[in-house]
Amino acid sequence: MNSSDALGFALGVLLSGLIFVAASALIFWPLEELLEGDRAARPKFRDLAYLWFYQSFGLWAGAGIIYEIAFLVRGILPHSWRLFVQHQPFWLQAAAAILLAEVWIYSLHRLSHTWAFLWRFHRVHHTVVDMTWSASSRQHPVDFFVTVVGANLPAMLLGIDLRSIALFVLWERLYTVMLHSNLDLDWGWFSKVIASPRVHRHHHSPACRGRNFAGILSLLDVLAKTYQTPDGPERRREPASEASEMAARAPAKVAAASAPLDRG
Ligand SMILES: [Zn+2]
């Protein structure tokens, strides 16, 4: 790649992040304003910067790390496994890639709530107490990269073409923004299969950590008996409590102090 190609690539990545932020804003900001009015949190510049960076350069850097690790450990799985996988129909390969990713996200997330070493990174995400679309990517870089790399590496090692799930990944990124939005949406019994914003809001509630670890496939929580719904609709936004006031000023310290490890 020559320098003008590299510059074009960097500009393309930069632009893709801006388009993602703009699309999220166009979809979820009016909805929050419409349905939540005064209670809707206003986007913070820092959260928008997180959203832009992780959804552009962050994802590309993650893909680069996955590619490098897969190259280094490519001999770890028997070649016959890759041949077997590559002879399966497209839909089965895509479903396997998604399931492998969801199992990793669930397991890592649950471990992040029980192992102090991982909690110190994951607690950054739990400074999101007042749910809002713009804060969905508020994450420590270690939390982000370990999640992304672990979610996609097994599929890569098995020889599944990750481009086959590119559209799913885009939908999944937007869906994750919706899960963090201040929209009191629930899918009824189907929330036990695919998480709703109310299910993930419950995970962020200081009253309930240690439940609802799944990314999107909440069926994993049901199977592992970590699924929990709040009793009735949760309050859309708590009045500013002492804890959340402090969290606004010193997020990481307060999150650590006010939400010590929860046993999942
Ligand atoms: Zn969590």
Ligand SMILES: [Zn+2]
């Ligand atoms: Zn979250």
